[in-house]
Amino acid sequence: QKEVEQDPGPLSVPEGAIVSLNCTYSNSAFQYFMWYRQYSRKGPELLMYTYSSGNKEDGRFTAQVDKSSKYISLFIRDSQPSDSATYLCAMSALGNYGQNFVFGPGTRLSVLP
C-alpha cells in the first residue's frame, strides 16, 4: 500500500459544480495536511493547510481532515474554468531532521465553461 493515495482522475465537471478531491493515507504520524494546485508547466502552489482533524474554509475552498479514517478532502464550490489544474495533497510528519513531506500523485481537474 502506498503511503498516500489520491483519486486518480482525471475529473471533468461543468462550471459551477461542487468538486470533491480526496486522499487517503496510512501513516498515523502525519500532523500537517496540505493541498497544492499545479497549473500546466508551473510549480505547485500552496492552496491550504490544516493541522489535525477538522475543517478549514478559504473562500470557495474547504479542506477537511478526518484523522480517525486517515482521509482528507478538498471541496471547491462554484468551480470556475480557472480552477482547471492538477491538485496534489501533501502531508507531513516529524522526522529526525524536521517535518518529512509526502505528496499524493495528483488529480487532474477540468472545469468546462
Added chain:
Amino acid sequence: SAVISQKPSRDICQRGTSLTIQCQVDSQVTMMFWYRQQPGQSLTLIATANQGSEATYESGFVIDKFPISRPNLTFSTLTVSNMSPEDSSIYLCSVELGGRYEQYFGPGTRLTVT
C-alpha cells in the same frame, strides 16, 4: 510568500552528460529542497539543502549522481550527473517559509535525456 526562479526552464541533453539547475529565491531562507516529478507521479524529494552544511539525501538518491551546492541563503544548484533517459523528469526546487508545512515551489526545469 517567496518568488523562486529556476534556470534553465527546460533542456534536452544527451546520455552521459551532466546538467546543472539553478534555483534563486528573492529572500533569505534556511531550508531549500529539490524534488523530482515524473509524469503522472508524485513529487519525490531528492534532498534537503541547508546553507553551510552538506545536503541530506533521501533514500535512493546519492551525492555522486545529484551533487547539490548551497553557497548562500538565496541560491542553490542541483546537478544531474551522467544522465540516462530514466533521468527525464521535471526538477523542482522549493523553500520553506515559517513552519515546515509552508513550502513554495519554483516553476520547475523540464529535462529530457536522449
